[in-house]
Amino acid sequence: MYTYSDFDRAFINARNAQFRAQVERRIDGSLTEDEFRPLRLMNGLYLQLHAYMLRVAIPYGTLSSDQMRGLAFIAEKFDKGYGHFTTRQNIQYNWPKLKDVPDILDELAKVQLHAIQTSGNTIRNVTADHFAGASADELEDPRPYAELIRQWSTDHPEFQFLGRKFKIAVSGSPTDRAVTKAHDIGLRMVKNDAGDVGFEVIVGGGLGRTPMEGKVIREFLPKGDLLPYLESVVAVYNLLGRRDNKYKARIKITVHENGLDKYRELVEAEFPHRRAAFNGIDQELLDQIRPQFKSPYFTTAPKAEFEKAYAKDPVFRSFVDTNTATHRNDDYAIVTISIKKHGATPGDATAEQMRVMADLAEEFGHNELRISHEQNVVLPHVHKAHLPAIFARLQQADLATANVGLASDIIACPGMDYCALATARSIPVAQELAERFDALKLEHEVGELKIKISGCINACGHHHVGHIGILGLDRAGVENYQVTLGGDGSENFAIGERAGPGFSYAEIVPAIERVIKAYLEEREDDAETFIETYRRVGMAPFKAALYPDADKGRKHAA
Amino acid sequence: MRHNLETHPVAGRVDDLNARYKHHSAHDVLKRALTDDQVGRIAMVSSFGAESVVLLHMVSVINPDIPVLFIDTQMLFQETLDYQLEVSKHLGLTNVQVIRASDAALAADDPDGTLNQRDTDACCHLRKTVPLENALGGYDAWITGRKRFQGATRAALDFFENEGDIRIKVNPLAHWDPQDIQDYIVNNRLPRHPLVAQGYPSIGCAPCTSKVAPGEDPRAGRWRDTQKEECGIHFINGKVVRGPLPKEDPVEEALPMNTIVTDEGFASDDWSGEFVALEGLSEDNAVALDLPSDADPTVLQGKLDGIDMIRVDFPSFADGRGFTLARCLRLMGFHGRLRARGHVIADQYAMARRSGFDEVEITPEMAERQPWDQWKARSNWQSHDYQSRLRGSA
Numbered sequence: 026m027y028t029y030s031d032f033d034r035a036f037i038n039a040r041n042a043q044f045r046a047q048v049e050r051r052i053d054g055s056l057t058e059d060e061f062r063p064l065r066l067m068n069g070l071y072l073q074l075h076a077y078m079l080r081v082a083i084p085y086g087t088l089s090s091d092q093m094r095g096l097a098f099i100a101e102k103f104d105k106g107y108g109h110f111t112t113r114q115n116i117q118y119n120w121p122k123l124k125d126v127p128d129i130l131d132e133l134a135k136v137q138l139h140a141i142q143t144s145g146n147t148i149r150n151v152t153a154d155h156f157a158g159a160s161a162d163e164l165e166d167p168r169p170y171a172e173l174i175r176q177w178s179t180d181h182p183e184f185q186f187l188g189r190k191f192k193i194a195v196s197g198s199p200t201d202r203a204v205t206k207a208h209d210i211g212l213r214m215v216k217n218d219a220g221d222v223g224f225e226v227i228v229g230g231g232l233g234r235t236p237m238e239g240k241v242i243r244e245f246l247p248k249g250d251l252l253p254y255l256e257s258v259v260a261v262y263n264l265l266g267r268r269d270n271k272y273k274a275r276i277k278i279t280v281h282e283n284g285l286d287k288y289r290e291l292v293e294a295e296f297p298h299r300r301a302a303f304n305g306i307d308q309e310l311l312d313q314i315r316p317q318f319k320s321p322y323f324t325t326a327p328k329a330e331f332e333k334a335y336a337k338d339p340v341f342r343s344f345v346d347t348n349t350a351t352h353r354n355d356d357y358a359i360v361t362i363s364i365k366k367h368g369a370t371p372g373d374a375t376a377e378q379m380r381v382m383a384d385l386a387e388e389f390g391h392n393e394l395r396i397s398h399e400q401n402v403v404l405p406h407v408h409k410a411h412l413p414a415i416f417a418r419l420q421q422a423d424l425a426t427a428n429v430g431l432a433s434d435i436i437a438c439p440g441m442d443y444c445a446l447a448t449a450r451s452i453p454v455a456q457e458l459a460e461r462f463d464a465l466k467l468e469h470e471v472g473e474l475k476i477k478i479s480g481c482i483n484a485c486g487h488h489h490v491g492h493i494g495i496l497g498l499d500r501a502g503v504e505n506y507q508v509t510l511g512g513d514g515s516e517n518f519a520i521g522e523r524a525g526p527g528f529s530y531a532e533i534v535p536a537i538e539r540v541i542k543a544y545l546e547e548r549e550d551d552a553e554t555f556i557e558t559y560r561r562v563g564m565a566p567f568k569a570a571l572y573p574d575a576d577k578g579r580k581h582a583a
Numbered sequence: 584m585r586h587n588l589e590t591h592p593v594a595g596r597v598d599d600l601n602a603r604y605k606h607h608s609a610h611d612v613l614k615r616a617l618t619d620d621q622v623g624r625i626a627m628v629s630s631f632g633a634e635s636v637v638l639l640h641m642v643s644v645i646n647p648d649i650p651v652l653f654i655d656t657q658m659l660f661q662e663t664l665d666y667q668l669e670v671s672k673h674l675g676l677t678n679v680q681v682i683r684a685s686d687a688a689l690a691a692d693d694p695d696g697t698l699n700q701r702d703t704d705a706c707c708h709l710r711k712t713v714p715l716e717n718a719l720g721g722y723d724a725w726i727t728g729r730k731r732f733q734g735a736t737r738a739a740l741d742f743f744e745n746e747g748d749i750r751i752k753v754n755p756l757a758h759w760d761p762q763d764i765q766d767y768i769v770n771n772r773l774p775r776h777p778l779v780a781q782g783y784p785s786i787g788c789a790p791c792t793s794k795v796a797p798g799e800d801p802r803a804g805r806w807r808d809t810q811k812e813e814c815g816i817h818f819i820n821g822k823v824v825r826g827p828l829p830k831e832d833p834v835e836e837a838l839p840m841n842t843i844v845t846d847e848g849f850a851s852d853d854w855s856g857e858f859v860a861l862e863g864l865s866e867d868n869a870v871a872l873d874l875p876s877d878a879d880p881t882v883l884q885g886k887l888d889g890i891d892m893i894r895v896d897f898p899s900f901a902d903g904r905g906f907t908l909a910r911c912l913r914l915m916g917f918h919g920r921l922r923a924r925g926h927v928i929a930d931q932y933a934m935a936r937r938s939g940f941d942e943v944e945i946t947p948e949m950a951e952r953q954p955w956d957q958w959k960a961r962s963n964w965q966s967h968d969y970q971s972r973l974r975g976s977a
Contacts, residue, residue, distance in 0.1 A: 036967040046960065047930065055953055059700065060928055063901060146901075176969050182937035183910050186903025252973065263907040264879070269696050294881070298914040306975030448781070501780030 026089050026393065027172050027317045029137045037134045040141065040180070044068045045127040067147060067185065069140025070126055073443060079118045079126060080143040081133060085153035085171035085195070086114035088394040090383040095136030097379035103129050108379070110364060110372045110400045112436055112487060113192070114152045115143055119443060141179060146187045148178035148259065152194045154202045155397035158318060159405035161353040164214045164222050167197035169315045170251060173307065177252050184259055188266040189274035191259065192231075201516040204398060206230045206239040207490060209276045210258060217245045224251065228258060228288070229280030232484040236520045237277040240285050242292065252307050253299040254292075260299070261291045321391035323354050326410035334413040340427075341416050343469065347427040349412070352405075358412065360390075360404040361397065362419060363426040363434060367459040370452050371437045372400035381422040385415055399436055401429060431468040432476060432541065433459035436487055440480030440497065447480035449497025449504040450530070454478055457534050471541055474555045477512075490514035492556045493540060494521045495533065506533040510540070510567055511559045522564060524571050536571055543570035593745045596621050600743040600751070612742050613638070613755040614645050616726065622751060623723025626650040628715065630728075631667040632786040633801075634764050636674075636773045638728045638756060643674035651679045652718050652725075656710035657689075658699060658788035662777045673774055682718045684710045695877070697899045699790045701926070703806055710788075724751040730759050734802055761801070842950040843922075844932065844943040846962045849955050852944070854920075858894055876904045880911040887917045894944070897925035906938040913939035929957040933964035937971075 029037070044064070051061040071078040081096070088096075096116055100108045103125050104118045111117055121129060133139055143150055151174045158166040174193060178184070184191070196203040197214045205211025211227035224246040230239025246254055265288075266279045273282075280288050334341050349358040362382060365371045374382075382402055386394045389411040395403035407415065419425040428434045435458060438444065440451030455478055462468045477491030481498070488494030494509035505527040512521030528536045541555075547566050548558045559567070569575075600621060604612050616622050627642055629635045629651055642649050653667055671679045692698065692709050699706040719725055731740045744752040756764075768775065778786055782794035784801035795804040842849050858873040864886070871892040874880075883890075893912060895905040909921055923935045924944040935943055945953075965971070 032967075032972060036969070039967045043930075043960075050957065055957060056928075056930075060900065060930075064930055146903075177973055179969050180967075182934040182968075182970065183906040184903070185931075185934055186901055186906070260907045260911070264904055264911075268902060268904075295911075298911075302914060302974065304975055307973045310973060499781050502782075 026087065027168075027314065033137075033176075034134075036179070037137075037139055040068075040139075041127065041130045041134055044130060048123065048127060063145055063186070066145035067142060068126075068130070069143035070123075071144055073119065073445060076120050077123055077126070078443075079121045079129060079140060080111070080115050081118070081138060081140045082143045082150035083114045083116060083138070083396050084150060084175050085157070085168045086155045086396045086398075087153075087157075087168060088396065089136075090387040090392050090394070092136045092138055093379050093383035093386070093394055095132065095138065097376040097383070099129055099132055100376040100379065102132075107373050107375045109370070109439070110374065110396050110402070112398050112400060112438075112485065113150060114155075114396045114398060115150055116396070144190075145185075146189050146191075147185050148181065148187075148191045148193065151175050151178065152192070152203060152208075152398060154196045154198055155395040155403050156202060156350065156359055156405065157197055157395075158320065159352055159357075159359050160198055160200070160202075161351050162200055163198035163353075164216060165197045166318050167195040167212070167214060168318050169311060170212070170224075170248070171195045172314050172318075173252065173311050174255065176310070177255070177307075183263060187259070187263055188268045189271070189276075191262070191276065193255070199516060201514075201518070202397075204487075204490065204514040204518075206518040207232050207236075207487070207514060208239065209262075210255065211239050212251075215245065221247070223247050226254065226258075229277040229285070231275055231277040232487055232489045233275070234272060234482040234484070235275075235277065236484070236489040237281065238518055238520065239277075240280065242285065242289050249308055250296075250300060253303050254296060256299045257292045257295040260295055261288065265291065321393070321406050323357060323406070324408055325356065326408050328356065328410050331409045331412050341413065344416055344425060344427040345412060347431065347469070348429045349407075352407075356408055356410075358407050358409050360407045360412070360415065361429040362402045362404065362424050363429050364401050364424075365428060365434050365459065366423065366426045367428070367433055367463040368456050371435055371455050374402070378422050378424055381418060381424065385418060389415055399434065401434070428459075428468065430473050430475070431462075432471055432474045433462045433468055435459060435476045435478060436491070437478040438480050438485035440478075444480065444485075446483055447497070448482075448499035449480045449506065451478040451480035451486055451495075451497055454495065454497070454506070454530070454533060458537060461534050461538060465538075467541070467545075470551075471545065472551070472554055474541070475514075476537070487514065488512070489520045490518070491521060492559070493537060495537070498527065500527070504530045506530070506536075508533075508536065508540070508571065510564060511556070513556055517556075524564065524568055525575075526572075539570040539573075540567050543567050591621075593748050593751060597741075597743045597745040597751055601741050604742050607742075609755040609759060610641055612753070613641050613726065616724070616753045616755070617642075617646055617649060622753070624721065625724040625726065625753070626652050626719065626722045627726040628652045628654070628719075630654065630786070631663055631670060631776070633776050633779050633784055634768075635728055636670055636775070637764055637767050638726065639670060639674055639676065640767075640771055640773055641755070642726070643676055647675050648677050650722075651676055652682050652715070653679055654682045654711055654715055656788050657683060658696075658706075658710065658790055660778060660786065660789045660792075663786060666774070666776050669774055680718070682714045684714050688713065695898055695902065697902065699788070700901065701899055703791055706791075719750065722750060724753055726753045726755065728756055729754050730756050730764075732760055734800070840947050841924075841944050842947065844945060844955075844958050845941070846936075846964075848959075849950060854892060856892075858892075874908060876902050876908070878908065880908055880915065883912070883917075884915065887912070887915060887919075890917070890919055892920040892922065893917065894922045894924050895940075897923055897927050900926045900928045900931060903934075906934055909935070909939040929953045929961060932958050932961040933968075936964040937968060 047064050050056045069080040100106055104120045109117045151171045153167050153171045157168050191209045193210045194203040194205050194208040195212045196205050205213050205227055207230045213225040214222055215225045216222050226243040226246050227239035228242045231237055262276045267273045348361050352359050364374050386392055386404055389407055390404040391406045393405055395405055397403055435455040437451045437455040441447040442452055475492045477487045478495040479486035479488040488496050490512040494512050496507045498505045507527040508524045509521030510524055513519040543566050544555050544558055547562050627649055729737055731738055740754055740757040742757055746752045784795050785805055786792055787805050791806050793804045843852050856871050858871045860873050872890055874893055874895045876896050876898055895908050897905050905923055921940050922942050922944055923940045927943050
């Protein structure tokens, strides 16, 4: 786990003092609201539908137990007792008061957290594989590089007023759990023919109203060139990106309109200048960061109790089968705690639940927690001997739902219940779907299925990369839900295809149920997942299930 | 036929017309207005907004050849532009004239289309009020769709208004209430603006129009979160309801007044030479250069040696291209004086210095609003700088 250097600490304190002064200057009129807005946004403070919203960064998704307790404390003292984990490894507080925000930032600083650059037209919180350092298949832990990027992008003088927001994700594994192809820059660690590990650099991906798959701009970037290369990509974007139209300002449009080759040419022309300005000190700093992410000291313990419970208790077995993943140490497991209880708001955790998870990490998990972009909490290093005890404690805290990766493990944006931009509700749809699957007792049979719901075309719920995506729109004052199928955010990246006319609020849950039943009929055997079946058979059978009356006229057409 | 309007002041005619038409319906007012000698040459002005179709329909029934002036601010929703074509075709209007600000005016006052983010009044003035004023020059009267229910500023609206003793404004729908509008649209099966169903009961330009929640005033979505209620094309008591166009500090006039900010404090400008524009750059005059924010720095490759000072423009504090321009110039080997000029705020001083600028040039207005102590607070730009830490210079 990274701990702040003296430099980091002094920086955060100075920055928090600046923001405190900015709030005061807004109040005395030195700053206009127009001028204050980007300053508060740079410090994570949004104005939402009902109140201010503070978005706190969880850099590359890694937290210690103490940090998690710090988040719980803020939820209790300054908010309504809960927080919302987002799809970008942040936590949001929906009810802070403006006057409290400088104090909240100071509380965060005490546990080495901040809200810097979690919004605004700047480089946002850098995200990473939530299984980093634990999964069996990774080339290297990507988090030291993510921390280096965090330091480089923090308060970067050139890039605080970009044309639009800018998101970077890093993965150290061939299995892409960081959705690198849907980011402004995606970094995937790869090995070249000489056996060296470096980065494949992907640019111009994104979802939103114009979904685009990121394109490989550099097949192999030596690790030492990371910062100057990133700086070249962003500098080119800063000068070349459009500023006349907010909806055409992201780098995906810049790359699309200018062409990847032209963009690459500009980056390569800039790169030597940028590289010359670095003198190797960044690599020395990286060498100081790296040991802080070293693997915990793995223990040995008898696994008999675990094996007995696994054989005897079907509820525990279901939890283990569904919510744990293979750890690189055979005696260990990666435990994912679902923050998606059937019928609850996806991603919301109470202060009490945060404390339970912090305690479990401290007692059984080498003090480490992760926040996944799928809005769940991960204990990355758990000895299997401790799984029965962890399961029992999670049950008591209402956190033992065994649905990770299943149909009810839904990503949903806040939707019209909280967000000023939304055109439809999304959380209630997620809740009703989850309750329906629970009632049908089908989801374990269905197996891996990613459903993602967005409440407007900005696509915060990532519906484009859902195996089943749902997009809520507004049609003449009536909510209308469009269904996309076949999206995939993994290394087999694909943007979902629209199935046809949308459905009303009342129709959408039965429509999704028909899609799932069609899958169960079409699949070759239990082992073939939904997305595999879709890739094999295509849209037609699902379309037939969605629109059974299609041949009788346009009954469902909205 | 026509009265000699020159000899009949607007005020007197307006009183007369209001008295004559006091008990008439909207349709009758409109019909007479289109032919009444006392009114004169008349045009209709329409935004093709949420309720415009009512009056457009009435006009099309009475005389589809009446000039209809449509102000395209070039900031409108695409839906509005599409709707304008659809409605004009549907109603058979033959004389729709699209009014726009001149390219020269846009280039001078809003070259990058961000004026609306800085000063909505100035933006309305540039894109709406001035073009309409010019277009109405040849008319004695114009028809608007304003109604009394639309807000306090419109509560006492009459059918005929005196607009600054210059021309008459006709408001046939002054006494209609929201239900009348809806009934008329339904009864005549008129096409609706597509954004109405999406929560926009009043539609202006895209950047300054937001949705309205149920129960809110229908015009609450216009210039939301500001005091602004009117765009400036409508006058109150003969007075324009808008702010003055802010000085965009044209270099020649404002230069002696501008303040130069350095680590040492505020000072007046010690540079008395001329600045040349990028396109006018030659080897003879290359001493001080003005660089716009959309410049490509690589065109200066090999030309930097003879230049003593480069001044990079910041048209808006939200436009951060200048920071990268400065860094690129430094990386290209420019060692001369580098100045950021324009809308830079105190909070950006450290960014400017770290990007390679030596100084910032601000207007007297900014120097007054953000005095030296606020800049001084960021003059410790060498502390807490991750960039110098990563490059070993801290």
